[in-house]
Amino acid sequence: MEKNLIEIGRLFDTDKTESLGYADNYERHFGHLRDKPVKLLELGVYHGGSLLMWNEYFQKGRAVGLDLSPNPLKTLPERVRFYQGSQDDIALLSLIAEENAPEGFDIIIDDAAHVGTIARQSFRTLFDNHLKPGGTYVIEDWGTGYWKTWPDGSLYHHAQGNRSDKRSGPASFDPNFAVHNFGMVGFIKELVDQVAWGDITRPGFGNSEIASATSVRFPSFFVFQASGIMPPISARVVC
Numbered sequence: 001m002e003k004n005l006i007e008i009g010r011l012f013d014t015d016k017t018e019s020l021g022y023a024d025n026y027e028r029h030f031g032h033l034r035d036k037p038v039k040l041l042e043l044g045v046y047h048g049g050s051l052l053m054w055n056e057y058f059q060k061g062r063a064v065g066l067d068l069s070p071n072p073l074k075t076l077p078e079r080v081r082f083y084q085g086s087q088d089d090i091a092l093l094s095l096i097a098e099e100n101a102p103e104g105f106d107i108i109i110d111d112a113a114h115v116g117t118i119a120r121q122s123f124r125t126l127f128d129n130h131l132k133p134g135g136t137y138v139i140e141d142w143g144t145g146y147w148k149t150w151p152d153g154s155l156y157h158h159a160q161g162n163r164s165d166k167r168s169g170p171a172s173f174d175p176n177f178a179v180h181n182f183g184m185v186g187f188i189k190e191l192v193d194q195v196a197w198g199d200i201t202r203p204g205f206g207n208s209e210i211a212s213a214t215s216v217r218f219p220s221f222f223v224f225q226a227s228g229i230m231p232p233i234s235a236r237v238v239c
Ligand SMILES: C[S@@+](CC[C@H](N)C(=O)[O-])C[C@H]1O[C@@H](n2cnc3c(N)ncnc32)[C@H](O)[C@@H]1O
Pocket: 013, 014, 015, 016, 042, 043, 044, 045, 046, 047, 048, 049, 050, 066, 067, 068, 069, 085, 086, 087, 088, 111, 112, 113, 118
């Protein structure tokens, strides 16, 4: 019987299988693409295990990886490519797209620096120019924005005080959630704005511009964003 993504992931050195339901989520969202010639780009590959996992999962696909560190894999399978560099190097990202997916990637996964301004740079380059209409952009581990120990993270404090009971809402309405502006969490908030573009551009129900994204979803530690580019109605909404 065909192995599922968790079983495949366990064959390789990747943390996507054991923790936080990553592989489960990916299986659910990408399972229908398994037999397709999927072009996938992963930013941040560490030991290369996730690249090998995608290569095994998408048997007709191509998996392309980018990392600050040198290629961790002694031999690259035929359908796998590796580039060394930073995820915010726009020229390099454009070259990678040109060489591997001139018509756009189907899936882009950002599992690299997890720093807001850096992740945003990749997103603005790749989502806007190198993701296929209806493709999916995944940002892993955006919760680092809540980590005090992370370079651009900060502990959660509600504007009303330090409410530790996460089940209850704010004591009174207050539009300021200052700490949510930090790091990856701040960046994710920008994506919410992007999906809300229609409302932003027609605050009085006048003519609105079409949003380039149809959804942002927040399974644990992920953002999934389905891109419509034009028109969003035809885009696959990930759920
Ligand atoms: C969490 S690990 C990736 C794990 C891998 N995707 C997996 O699932 O097994 C993060 C990787 O991102 C790389 N990285 C950190 N900052 C980066 C940057 N600015 N550009 C590219 N890669 C970066 C690190 O070298 C590290 O290998």
